[in-house]
Amino acid sequence: MKIAAVNTHVVTEKLTTTFGMSQWQWQARSSCLVEIVTDEGLVGWGECFGPAEGSAALIETVYAPLLAGADPFEHAALWETLYNRGREWGRAGVPIAAISGVEIALWDVVGKALGQPVHRLLGGRAPEAFHAYASAFYYGGQWRGDIEAEARHLLQEGYRHVKMKVGADLRSDVERVHRVRAALGPDVLLAADANRGYTTAEALVFARETEAAALWFFEEPVIPEDLAGYRELRARVNVPIAGGESMFTRWGFAEMIESRAVDLLQPDATACGGIRETLLVAGMASVHGISTLPHVWGSAITVAAGLHLATALPVVTPSLGRAAPVIELDQAPNSFRHTLSDLAIGPVMPVPTGPGLGVEIDRSVIEAYRA
Numbered sequence: 001m002k003i004a005a006v007n008t009h010v011v012t013e014k015l016t017t018t019f020g021m022s023q024w025q026w027q028a029r030s031s032c033l034v035e036i037v038t039d040e041g042l043v044g045w046g047e048c049f050g051p052a053e054g055s056a057a058l059i060e061t062v063y064a065p066l067l068a069g070a071d072p073f074e075h076a077a078l079w080e081t082l083y084n085r086g087r088e089w090g091r092a093g094v095p096i097a098a099i100s101g102v103e104i105a106l107w108d109v110v111g112k113a114l115g116q117p118v119h120r121l122l123g124g125r126a127p128e129a130f131h132a133y134a135s136a137f138y139y140g141g142q143w144r145g146d147i148e149a150e151a152r153h154l155l156q157e158g159y160r161h162v163k164m165k166v167g168a169d170l171r172s173d174v175e176r177v178h179r180v181r182a183a184l185g186p187d188v189l190l191a192a193d194a195n196r197g198y199t200t201a202e203a204l205v206f207a208r209e210t211e212a213a214a215l216w217f218f219e220e221p222v223i224p225e226d227l228a229g230y231r232e233l234r235a236r237v238n239v240p241i242a243g244g245e246s247m248f249t250r251w252g253f254a255e256m257i258e259s260r261a262v263d264l265l266q267p268d269a270t271a272c273g274g275i276r277e278t279l280l281v282a283g284m285a286s287v288h289g290i291s292t293l294p295h296v297w298g299s300a301i302t303v304a305a306g307l308h309l310a311t312a313l314p315v316v317t318p319s320l321g322r323a324a325p326v327i328e329l330d331q332a333p334n335s336f337r338h339t340l341s342d343l344a345i346g347p348v349m350p351v352p353t354g355p356g357l358g359v360e361i362d363r364s365v366i367e368a369y370r371a
């Protein structure tokens with residue numbers, strides 16, 4: 001079996017209501033989908049995190065020629081080729097996100113060729129279903145700051161793990177955390193994500209002034225370049241520190257892991273190098289006592305990849321009392337999460353059982369949103 005074509009599809013959905021995190025407001029949802037076609041007519045799908053046009057351009061001009069005629073079963077070796085030949089384009093950011101989308105599509109192809117779901121190829125054990133943690137409480141968005149209404153909606157949907165956005169304004173963020181905690185009640189696990197919006201000093205104040213809210217974790221408190229800031233926070237506050245969605249490849253993660261800058265690691269399979277690279281990173285982290293809770297933020301393809309991946313993550317600290325792993329599920333508007341495939345999206349998600357990623361892609365959605 002040989003790779004006959006590597007196609008990219010940039011899709012964009014203009015939003016009627018913008019929503020934001022600490023860095024910017026989203027006016028649109030955009031994604032680079034990767035389609036790999038074999039000479040036997042099999043089709044595999046992947047997705048790249050981040051600027052879609054950049055990933056598509058790199059795949060078309062740099063990576064697709066390297067993949068032409070290659071055997072998809074050699075996906076790990078192909079990864080090394082793409083990474084080494086693409087080095088000049090950068091060892092972080094868009095070039096690695098582009099490789100990630102290709103790698104996920106290769107897993108989909110191999111699974112379809114073998115008639116096995118990706119989690120079986122990874123040697124994972126699929127639970128009956130994963131519980132999702134809701135990434136919610138954005139700035140603005142469809143709830144327009146009505147914290148109580150959004151909390152009621154999430155509880156009615158059945159979410160028992162929730163993450164909220166902070167990092168744009170320290171004083172109002174602290175107040176919002178306490179309002180969200182009061183609205184959700186004490187039994188819901190509640191995390192806060194600053195998307196690297198605070199200084200270390202501000203993050204210290206935030207962590208101390210939200211102690212009564214008993215946060216599950218505090219994500220990306222400071223910029224990812226400031227690992228000393230991460231370490232200082234870890235040493236001085238009583239909330240677990242999380243991060244990693246802005247890191248790429250095992251080399252990019254090395255210092256964050258080896259210096260124990262986080263309690264919880266959040267690599268993104270569509271950004272950091274793919275499914276295998278995420279497992280390599282998670283393996284490194286496990287040696288240092290750090291659990292991995294992958295970042296998942298994209299279309300149904302990304303969610304499906306996240307479900308398969310979650311079955312095979314290393315167990316770092318076994319204990320009968322430890323809760324089952326959960327998977328991130330974004331709550332902001334994104335038609336590609338709900339309409340691109342038949343994947344069941346919601347607070348409880350079974351791992352797809354069909355071959356490959358186990359998602360059927362609706363090409364009419366791609367055509368309707370083609371940029």
Ligand SMILES: [Mg+2]
Pocket residue numbers: 193195219220245
């Ligand atoms: Mg985040």
